[in-house]
Structure formats: structure tokens, C-alpha cells
Amino acid sequence: xxxxxxxxxxxxxxxxxxxxxxxxxxxxxxxxxxxxxxxxxxxxxxxxxxxxxxxxxxxxxxxxxxxxxxxxxxxxxxxxxxxxxxxxxxxxxxxxxxxxxxxxxxxxxxxxxxxxxxxxxxxxxxxxxxxxxxxxxxxxxxxxxxxxxxxxxxxxxxxxxxxxxx
Numbered sequence: 001x002x003x004x005x006x007x008x009x010x011x012x013x014x015x016x017x018x019x020x021x022x023x024x025x026x027x028x029x030x031x032x033x034x035x036x037x038x039x040x041x042x043x044x045x046x047x048x049x050x051x052x053x054x055x056x057x058x059x060x061x062x063x064x065x066x067x068x069x070x071x072x073x074x075x076x077x078x079x080x081x082x083x084x085x086x087x088x089x090x091x092x093x094x095x096x097x098x099x100x101x102x103x104x105x106x107x108x109x110x111x112x113x114x115x116x117x118x119x120x121x122x123x124x125x126x127x128x129x130x131x132x133x134x135x136x137x138x139x140x141x142x143x144x145x146x147x148x149x150x151x152x153x154x155x156x157x158x159x160x161x162x163x164x165x166x
Contacts, residue, residue, distance in 0.1 A: 051076060054128065054144060055098030057091065060084045066143070074102075077126065080144045088115065088140040091132050095142075104128060125149050 053074030066081035084091060092115045096106065103122035110116045119128040131143045 051080065053102050054080070054104075054146070055095055055102060056082075057084050057086060057094055060142075063141075077146050077148060080146075081142070083135060083139055083141045085139045087138075088132050088134045091140045091142060092117070095130055095132070099128070099130075120149065 050069055050072035052072075053076075060082040061084070063081040063083065067079060069076050069078040069080065071077055086094070092111060095117055096109065099106070099117075099119050104119035105122070106117070107120050107127075108116070108118040113134070115132045117130040117132075119130070120126075121128070125148060127147055127149045129145045129147075131145075133141050135141055
């Protein structure tokens with residue numbers, strides 16, 4: 001009898017409501033900090049403002065803990081990690097098809113359990129390596145690494161006659 005009156009008491013209901021609202025607020029704060037700055041990590045929000053020049057699917061979710069970008073626009077380098085609710089096979093087809101629309105040329109492709117695609121930029125000065133793996137339940141994870149091409153290094157000045165490397 002005493003227990004029933006505690007459960008039905010207004011104080012008990014108020015405490016339960018405070019606990020529920022507190023946990024919802026904590027989840028909301030965690031979710032906004034996990035997504036990075038602004039709308040970058042929210043599905044369908046488009047690429048972060050400093051990312052351009054690569055194929056990104058609609059509805060992707062940025063993994064801000066694994067993403068590191070240096071530079072901006074279509075000259076950025078680094079690793080862009082995200083997940084998407086499309087199968088790994090669909091992502092493979094999407095990236096293979098859409099990277100050409102951004103001026104990238106396919107260099108090497110391996111379609112497997114974990115697929116790897118490699119592209120060279122139109123100017124030949126950057127390489128994009130894309131690793132696509134299946135998520136545990138559904139969807140896929142994508143790691144896109146963009147780096148300067150080894151062929152884009154500054155060439156040395158012509159050597160004077162008689163000067164040979166030792």
C-alpha cells in the first residue's frame with residue numbers, strides 16, 4: 001500500500017519527468033557536438049563548406065572523429081570519413097560514376113568485400129583513394145583520402161654541363 005502511494009505521488013511523477021527531460025537534453029547536446037561544427041555531420045546537409053570537388057552522396061553522415069581536412073575548396077587534402085544508408089555496392093557504383101563529373105580519372109579499382117578505388121585529379125596533382133566497406137547492419141562506410149600526387153612535386157632546375165649527381 002505504501003509503495004503504490006509513492007508511485008502515484010505527484011512528487012514521484014515530477015522526478016520522473018525531470019529525469020526524462022534531462023536525458024533528452026544530454027542526448028541532444030551530445031548529438032550536436034558529435035556532428036562537428038554547424039550542419040556538417042547531419043544527413044543531407046551537404047558537404048562541409050571547405051570540401052568541394054569530390055562526389056558525396058545525399059544523406060551521408062560525416063564521422064568527425066575520423067575526418068581531417070587541410071585546405072579548402074577543390075584544393076583540400078586529408079581524409080573524409082562518412083557513413084551512408086546505401087549498400088557498399090551502390091556506393092561503389094556511385095563513386096565510380098560521379099568522380100568523373102568532378103574531373104577525376106579512374107586509375108585503379110578493386111571491387112571486393114572492402115572495395116578500393118583510386119583516382120587522379122584532372123591536373124594530375126592530387127590522388128584520391130576511396131575505401132568502401134560494409135556497415136554491420138546496413139549501409140556502408142567510406143574513407144576518402146586525398147593527397148598530393150608524387151608526380152606533382154617541383155622539378156629541379158636543369159643541371160649545368162659537367163655537374164652530375166654523386
